[in-house]
Amino acid sequence: MKQLDLFLAFLRVGLLGYGGGPSSIPLVHKEVVGKYKWMDDDEFADVLALGNTLPGPIATKMAGYIGYRVAGVLGMINAVLATIVPTIFMMIILLTILTTIKDQPWVQGMTKAVVPVVCVMLATLTWDFFKKSKDSLGWKFAVGIIVVSFLLMEFVGIHPGIIIGVLLIAAIVKKDKAPEVKQSIEKGVGM
Amino acid sequence: MIYWEIFLAFFIPGIVGYGGGPASIPLVENEVVGRYGWLTVSEFSEVLALGNSLPGPIATKMAGYIGYDVAGIPGALVGIFATVAPSLILMVVLLGFLYKHKDSPKVKRMSSYVRPAIAVLLGTMTISFFATSYEGAGLLQTIIIIVVSFVLLEKLKVHPAYVIIGALGYGAFFLA
Numbered sequence: 001m002k003q004l005d006l007f008l009a010f011l012r013v014g015l016l017g018y019g020g021g022p023s024s025i026p027l028v029h030k031e032v033v034g035k036y037k038w039m040d041d042d043e044f045a046d047v048l049a050l051g052n053t054l055p056g057p058i059a060t061k062m063a064g065y066i067g068y069r070v071a072g073v074l075g076m077i078n079a080v081l082a083t084i085v086p087t088i089f090m091m092i093i094l095l096t097i098l099t100t101i102k103d104q105p106w107v108q109g110m111t112k113a114v115v116p117v118v119c120v121m122l123a124t125l126t127w128d129f130f131k132k133s134k135d136s137l138g139w140k141f142a143v144g145i146i147v148v149s150f151l152l153m154e155f156v157g158i159h160p161g162i163i164i165g166v167l168l169i170a171a172i173v174k175k176d177k178a179p180e181v182k183q184s185i186e187k188g189v190g191m
Numbered sequence: 192m193i194y195w196e197i198f199l200a201f202f203i204p205g206i207v208g209y210g211g212g213p214a215s216i217p218l219v220e221n222e223v224v225g226r227y228g229w230l231t232v233s234e235f236s237e238v239l240a241l242g243n244s245l246p247g248p249i250a251t252k253m254a255g256y257i258g259y260d261v262a263g264i265p266g267a268l269v270g271i272f273a274t275v276a277p278s279l280i281l282m283v284v285l286l287g288f289l290y291k292h293k294d295s296p297k298v299k300r301m302s303s304y305v306r307p308a309i310a311v312l313l314g315t316m317t318i319s320f321f322a323t324s325y326e327g328a329g330l331l332q333t334i335i336i337i338v339v340s341f342v343l344l345e346k347l348k349v350h351p352a353y354v355i356i357g358a359l360g361y362g363a364f365f366l367a
Contacts, residue, residue, distance in 0.1 A: 056278025058211040059248035064279040087247030088255035106363040113362025114240040115324040116336035122317040129310035136303035145307035164207040171300040
């Protein structure tokens with residue numbers, strides 16, 4: 001019963017993965033490669049690489065694509081829903097309760113205390129993205145993009161989507177150094 | 192047209208958010224708090240705090256709840272659809288094309304070029320959360336909670352759900 005297997009596999013991923021989509025990737029791997037053997041390690045790595053070349057949440061891209069591969073369009077819908085629906089329900093229920101009692105002073109105290117915690121989480125996420133930018137682009141280039149996009153977003157008021165669009169185009173347009181081609185030419189000369 | 196606005200508010204972060212759900216958090220905040228004013232900064236932080244203490248992908252939890260908050264169950268469905276569908280459809284449709292180019296330096300460069308811009312968005316969001324906390328809880332309480340939760344989360348690797356629960360308890364008694 002493939003649909004049931006798909007549903008259970010991605011339900012577990014959705015319920016056990018803390019810290020957003022990227023941290024649930026190992027859980028998806030465990031279910032898809034380890035338990036149900038719908039694909040092998042290489043295929044999984046390919047799907048992950050493909051998912052990362054596209055924007056948007058990674059967990060639903062993985063679930064949707066793997067569901068599609070295993071059991072067609074119905075499998076795709078099934079896997080995506082299993083990943084996201086249970087926690088969205090929990091979220092709506094808890095926040096609705098919180099909203100109905102939000103005028104109580106102790107609830108307002110709770111709200112105030114949560115803001116700095118989220119602030120810490122965002123700060124570590126910021127640091128994470130900064131460090132990865134530095135590692136992949138070198139600090140000069142990374143800081144350059146950071147300063148320019150900060151000025152454009154905050155002082156010129158350009159929508160972040162437009163800035164990201166321009167960066168994507170720059171990444172595509174830039175000429176490749178293509179070291180492999182050069183190597184093969186050298187080899188050709190040597191022979 | 193509220194459903195169209197909800198669609199746009201989540202479609203844009205879904206289509207420009209490279210780096211998975213967490214990368215789309217500041218983009219969602221930009222639309223939901225900045226552009227449409229559906230939530231205040233501290234309401235958004237409640238959504239984020241709860242979202243981080245529950246399992247599952249963060250982008251869809253935010254879309255589902257905020258969509259529901261703005262326009263009920265249809266709103267939730269529109270928000271989720273706008274978050275999930277575009278990139279998923281692209282992935283299924285472009286599979287052959289992407290497969291051929293997945294090792295291309297251009298493709299790898301795309302996410303590394305976008306990352307610094309996401310860092311800026313996250314950074315400015317951190318600052319506005321700090322300002323909100325300063326106004327609400329005062330400087331001293333803000334710093335105490337920041338230091339304690341930083342140590343718990345990053346040094347002692349306590350699960351975020353427990354840190355959030357702890358903060359809620361602290362606030363109920365000491366910030367009421």
